[in-house]
Amino acid sequence: MAPYSCMTKPQLEAEYQKELEAYAHWKAQGLNLNMARGKPAKKQLDLVSDILTTLQTPEDCFDGSIDARNYGELAGLPCARAYWADILNCKPGQVFVGGAASLNMMFDIVSRAYTHGLLHSDRPWCKEETVKFLCPAPGYDRHFQIGEFYGAELIYIPMTETGPDMDMVEEYVKDPQVKMIWVVPKFSNPTGITFSDETIARFANLKPAAPDFSIIWDNAYSLHEFEGDYTPFPDILTLCEKAGNPDMVFEFASTSKITFAGGGISCMAASEANIEYFTGIFGVQMISYDKVNQLRHVKYLQNKAHTLEIMKLHASVMAPKFRVVADYLNREIRPLGFASWTDPKGGYFVSLDAMPGTAKRVWTLCKEAGVTLTNAGASFPYRFDPQDRNLRIAPSLPPVEELEKAMGVLCVCLKLAALEKLLGKDAI
C-alpha cells in the first residue's frame, strides 16, 4: 500500500472501487454498533458490582456518629470528603461531595455565576455585556454546551500534545470578559493527552484580568490508566494557592468510571473559601446529597491505593479495546498517510483526524453502515470543527468482537471519504 498522495488518478479510482465494494459488504451485514459515548462495558460494571452489598444493615450506615440515612451534612459525609481528598491530594475541607453527576455541579457553578456571581465577582455574569469562555478543542462537548446554554461566547483554543496552547490562553485572559476555561487535564477528552508539568504550572500562574476568572479542572480520568502504572498528578489547588490564585480553580471528579456510570458519586474540590461560599448557595437548593451512596462508595473503594487496584480490573477490559482501535488504524490507515490519531494510555477516547473536509462524511458513511460515532464536530465549540476532520472514537462499550467490526467499517469509511475528496466525487 502506498500513500494516497503518491497514487495516480487511475490507482485512486481502483482503490475507490475496492473500498466501495468493501463498504457494500459491511452494509449488507445490517450492523448496529455504537462508539458514540464513553460508556463503560457491561463487563466492567459486573467487575465492580460487589459495591451493591457493601451496606447491608442499619449499623453499616454510620460514619462515626452520623447516620448516612438521615438528612444533613450538605458538603458530604466526612469519610467521603476524606476519600476524595486522598484521591486528589487535597484537604477534606477543600472537598464538597455531590450526587451522581459532577457535570451537574459544574453546571450549577456556571448557573449561579450567571444569576448571583462567584466569590470574587463584581456582579452576576448576566449583568455583564459579554462573557467569554475559553474552550480548548478538541474537548468535551458537554462542557461547551453549558457555556452555550448560558450564552457565553465560546473561544476556540487549539490543543497541543502538552495541553491547550498556553500562549493563547495567557493572552486571552488579559481580557476581563474572559471568565472561564474548561479542561480535562489528565487523559483529556477526547485526545487522551495529559497536560505537561509546564502547562499545569502556567495554568496555576495565570494572571487573569477578571477577578472571578475560573478554571474548570475536570479531572474525570485521574486514576484511569489502562496501560502501565498509575502516574501521580500535581494538585492544582496547591499550585494555584502558591501562585497567589487560591480561588481560581474548581476541580471535579467522580466515580462514574470507577464504579457505576449510572450511580456513582461526584466531588468538587476548591479553596476552603469557595467551598464555604458554595455550601451556602447549595444550601438553598437542597438539604443533602445521597449520603448512603457516599458511604457505600467509601466502604467499597476504601482509599486511593485500593481504588487503583479496582482500576486494574477496568484496565483489563479497556486495554484490549484500545489495542483493537490502534491495530486497525495502524494496519489499514497509517500506510495511506492521510490521517492521524492519538495513542492514549488512559481515559476513554481516541481522537482521530481524518482527511480535512471529510469528518462529517465519514460520520454519515459509518451511520449508514450501522456504526454510530459521536457527531463530527462535537468536540469543538458550537460543534464547528474548522477543518471538518476530527472524530472522537469511544471504544469502551462494545465487546471486542463488535469493536473489530465497527473499526472495520470506520476504516473503510475513512478511506472512502478521502478517495471521494481526492477524486472530486460528491457522494456514492
Added chain:
Amino acid sequence: MAPYSCMTKPQLEAEYQKELEAYAHWKAQGLNLNMARGKPAKKQLDLVSDILTTLQTPEDCFDGSIDARNYGELAGLPCARAYWADILNCKPGQVFVGGAASLNMMFDIVSRAYTHGLLHSDRPWCKEETVKFLCPAPGYDRHFQIGEFYGAELIYIPMTETGPDMDMVEEYVKDPQVKMIWVVPKFSNPTGITFSDETIARFANLKPAAPDFSIIWDNAYSLHEFEGDYTPFPDILTLCEKAGNPDMVFEFASTSKITFAGGGISCMAASEANIEYFTGIFGVQMISYDKVNQLRHVKYLQNKAHTLEIMKLHASVMAPKFRVVADYLNREIRPLGFASWTDPKGGYFVSLDAMPGTAKRVWTLCKEAGVTLTNAGASFPYRFDPQDRNLRIAPSLPPVEELEKAMGVLCVCLKLAALEKLLGKDAI
C-alpha cells in the same frame, strides 16, 4: 386551671412565679433536644433498611433490557416512572425521576425560569421588571427561600383550614407579574391540613394573567398518614388538563420520608409537554440521575399498595409522638386559653400559634433550656410572622421519652412568655 384572661393580676403573678421555678428546674437538667426539622427517627430508618439489600448481583440491576448501572435514561428508569405514576395517579410519560432531593428539582425549575423561561414564558424571568411568588403561610421555609434567592417578591397568603385563601389567590393571579404559587397540598408543612376538594378545584381552574404562571404542588406527604387509613387524593395534573391549564402545574414527591431522608429518590410530575421541555434542559446539566437507586427503590417499594404497607411501619413510630404533642398541649395549655394548634393525621409537623407577640420569646426560652425549635417566623415569607405567634413543632426525630421532656419545656416556655406579656415584663 382558669384561662389567663380570667385571672387577676396577683393570680397571674403567682402563675408566673410558679412557671419561673418550673423553667429553672428544666434548665438545670442541661437538656439538648431538637424539634427543629422534620427528620425521621432512627427507628423509622431501621424499619426500612431492608432496601439496602434489594440489589445484590449484576442481574438484579436491569429494568428490562436497560442496565441501571450505565449512563442513559435521563427522565428516569421506565419502572421508576411507572412507580411514581402509580403513586400520584398520573401517566408514566408525565413523570421525570430525579436524584435524592425533590427540592433541587423545584430549585432547578425556578433557576431555569429566571435564565431561560418556562414553556410558555414570553422571556426569561430575569428580564421581567418584577416577579411575584404567592406564599401561603405558615408554609415551608425552604420554598420561600428559593424565591428569595432569585429576588422574587414574596406575597403572603393566609392559610385556612381548607388550604390557602383562594379568594386572594384568584385575585392575585390577575396580576401578570405573579408567576408562581408554592403549596404542600396534603398534610401541609407545617399546618398538617389537607386542601379541600373545592380548594383543589379552584387551583386547577385558576385564570392567571401570566401565560407561564405555575403552581409548585409539593406533594411531599401524599402517602404519609400516621393515623387512620390512606385517603386518596385528586390528581392535580388531570384536573388542570380538564380545566384547560395542562402546563400550569409542577408536582413533586420523593421517598425522603418513605425510605431514607439521606438517600431516597425524587420525582417531578407535569404535562408531557413540560416533561419534554425540561428533559431537554436537564440534558445540558447531566447525563442521568442515579438509576441504581431508582431501581433499588422500585424493587423494594414495588407499588402504591406495598408502599402504603411500609407507611404503616412509619405510622407506628410517628403516631405516639404526635399523641405526646397533643397530650401535652391539651393538658398544659388548652385550659389557659391563650394558644391554638393543629391536630394533623399525617405529615411531619404541628403548627402552634402561641400568644401573639411571643413566638420569638418562646423560641429563645426553649433554646436557653436546651430545646431547639424551628426559628420563629421561619414558616413565613421573609421569615416575618406578622403576629409573631407561630411555631413549627417537628416531633419526629426525638424518641418518645426525650419528646416528653421537650414538650414539658415548650409548655413552660409558652406559659412564661404569655405571662411576661400579660404582666408587662420584658425578660426574666
